Amino acid sequence: MIDPFLAWVESTWLSQWVVGSPSMFAFPGILTLHAIGMGFAVGISAAIDLRILGMAPGVPLGELRRFLPILWAGFWLNAVSGVLLLIGYPTKALTNPVFYLKLTLIGAAMVLLVRISRRVFDENVASTRSGGSLDPPAEITSTLRKLAIASLVCWTGAITAGRLLAYTYHRLTQLH
Amino acid sequence: MHDFQVWLVTTIGGRSAIADVMRTAWAWPLAESLHFLGLCLLIGGVGSFDLRLLGIGRRIPIAAMHRFIPCGLLGFAINIATGTLFILTEPDQYIYNPSFHFKLLFMTIGGLNAATFYLTSYRRVFAPDAPLDAPRRAKVIAAISLCAWIGVITGGRLLTFYRPSACEGKQIALLLTCAP
Numbered sequence: 226m227i228d229p230f231l232a233w234v235e236s237t238w239l240s241q242w243v244v245g246s247p248s249m250f251a252f253p254g255i256l257t258l259h260a261i262g263m264g265f266a267v268g269i270s271a272a273i274d275l276r277i278l279g280m281a282p283g284v285p286l287g288e289l290r291r292f293l294p295i296l297w298a299g300f301w302l303n304a305v306s307g308v309l310l311l312i313g314y315p316t317k318a319l320t321n322p323v324f325y326l327k328l329t330l331i332g333a334a335m336v337l338l339v340r341i342s343r344r345v346f347d348e349n350v351a352s353t354r355s356g357g358s359l360d361p362p363a364e365i366t367s368t369l370r371k372l373a374i375a376s377l378v379c380w381t382g383a384i385t386a387g388r389l390l391a392y393t394y395h396r397l398t399q400l401h
Numbered sequence: 402m403h404d405f406q407v408w409l410v411t412t413i414g415g416r417s418a419i420a421d422v423m424r425t426a427w428a429w430p431l432a433e434s435l436h437f438l439g440l441c442l443l444i445g446g447v448g449s450f451d452l453r454l455l456g457i458g459r460r461i462p463i464a465a466m467h468r469f470i471p472c473g474l475l476g477f478a479i480n481i482a483t484g485t486l487f488i489l490t491e492p493d494q495y496i497y498n499p500s501f502h503f504k505l506l507f508m509t510i511g512g513l514n515a516a517t518f519y520l521t522s523y524r525r526v527f528a529p530d531a532p533l534d535a536p537r538r539a540k541v542i543a544a545i546s547l548c549a550w551i552g553v554i555t556g557g558r559l560l561t562f563y564r565p566s567a568c569e570g571k572q573i574a575l576l577l578t579c580a581p
Contacts, residue, residue, distance in 0.1 A: 249562070257558040260440070261551055268445030272469055275445075280472065283465030291458035292449060384441065385434040392430050 227319070232399040234315045243313030252313060259306040265299030267380045270338055274373035277341070277365055286365070290346040300335075314397065321394045323386050330383035337376040344369055406496050406577045413492040423490040432483045439479035440554060446473025447515075448550060454526075454535040454543035463535060464527050497565035499578040504556030511549035518542045 234240055243252055269292045276284055311318050318324040422428050446469045452458070453466040488495045495501045522539040525531065535543070568579040 249559070253559055253562045257555050260437070260554050260558045263437070264440050264444035264550075264554060265448065267441040268443070268448055270445075271441060272445040272449050272472065275469070275472055281465060281468035283468065284461050288458050288461045291461075292452065295452060295457065380441070381438060384437045388434040388437055389430055 228399060231316045231319065234312060235398055237312070239309075240312050240315070243309055252310075255306045255309050255313075259303055259310065262299040262302035262306060263384070266296055266303060267299075267384065269293075269296040269299070270334070271377060271380060273338075273341065273345075274376045277345070277369055277373040286345050290342070293342065293346070296338075316399055317394045317397050318390065320396050321390060323389050323393045327383055327386035327390065330379050330386060334376055334379035334383060337372055337379060341369065341372050341376065344372075402575065403573065403577050403581075407581060410492045410496050413489055415490055415492055417489060419486060420490040423486055429487075429490075432486050436480055436483040436487075436557075439476040439483065440557075442476025443473045443480065444476075444550065446470055446476060448473075448547060451543035451546045454539050455547075456534065456540070459533050462533070463531065467527070493580050494564060495560070497577050497580055498560055498563050499576070500556050500559040500563040502576055502578075504553055504560070507549050507552030507556055511546060511553060514542055514545045514549060518546075 243255065246252070248254075272292070273289050275281070276286055276289060423432065450466055450469055450473070453461060453463060458466070518539065522536065522542060525536055526539050563578075565577075565579045568577070568581045571579050573579070
C-alpha cells in the first residue's frame with residue numbers, strides 16, 4: 226500500500242537530485258544546513274531553558290524573546306531541509322520506528338517551547354511595547370522549571386534519535 | 402607536514418582500549434549524539450552571546466549575557482572529548498580528510514577571534530557604565546565568531562563526503578588529503 230507511494234517519491238526528479246547529484250549543495254549541503262539549523266534552534270531553546278533553571282540570572286528573562294526569530298529561523302530551516310532529506314530517502318525514514326520517535330520528540334519540544342513562551346514572554350509584551358523600563362521579572366514557578374527540564378530532555382532525545390537514524394534503518398530505498 | 406600527518410596516523414594507529422570500546426555497536430553512535438548535543442550547547446552559549454553583541458536583545462546587559470558562555474564552553478569541552486575519541490579510533494579518516502583540515506582551520510579562527518575579544522574589547526564592553534550597544538569592533542568579532550562556528554559545523558558535517566582514498570597517482574598539495 227505504502228510501497229508504491231514511496232517508490233513514486235523516489236522516482237521524482239527532486240528525490241533523485243537530493244540523493245544522486247554529485248553536487249555538494251545536494252545531499253551534503255542539505256545535511257549541513259540541517260546541522261546548522263539544529264544548532265540555532267536547539268541552542269537558543271536550551272539557553273532559554275537554562276536561564277529559567279538559574280543560569281545567567283542577570284538576563285531579564287522576558288528579553289530573551291528577542292532571540293525567538295533566530296530560533297524559529299533555525300526551526301524552519303530544519304523543517305525544509307528535513308523534508309528534502311525525507312524526499313531523498315523516504316523508505317529509509319518512514320520504515321524506521323526511530324524516525325517517528327524523533328518527530329514525536331521534536332513535536333513535544335515545540336509544544337513545550339510554545340507553553341514556555343506563553344508564560345515568560347506574552348505577558349510582558351505590553352509593558353515593553355509602551356516603551357517603559359525593563360519587563361517586570363517573570364515569576365519562575367516550579368511548573369516553569371519543569372517545562373524547561375522537559376524541553377531539555379526532549380531536545381536531547383530528539384538529537385539522539387536523529388543521530389541513530391543512520392544506524393537503525395533496515396531498508397534504504399525501494400530497490401535496496 | 403606530510404611526514405607529521407603520517408607520523409600522527411601511525412602513532413595513534415587506532416589501537417587502544419578506547420578504540421576497542423569505540424568499535425562496539427553503541428559507543429560510536431552515542432559519542433556522535435553527544436557531539437551534536439555539544440554543538441547545540443556551543444551555539445546556545447557562544448552563538449547567543451555573539452548575537453547579543455550584534456544587537457539582538459539590546460536591553461539585556463552584555464555582562465549578564467556573558468554568563469551563558471560557560472554553557473558554550475561545556476559544549477566545546479564535550480566536543481573536544483568526543484572528537485578525540487573519533488580520531489583515536491579512525492585516525493586516517495580525519496588526519497587525511499580535507500574537510501577536517503577546514504574544520505580545524507575554522508576552530509583556530511574561532512579561538513583566536515575569541516582571544517582577540519578578551520584582549521581588545523572585554524574592558525570596554527564590560528565596564529559598569531558600558532553602553533548597551535556594543536562597540537563596532539566587538540560586533541565585527543561577534544560576526545566572525547558566528548561565521549567561524551558555522552564553518553566548523555560545515556567542516557564536521559562534510560567529513561563523511563571527503564573520506565580519503567589511496568594516494569596512488571594523485572597530486573599532493575600542502576597537506577596530505579589521501580592515504581599514502
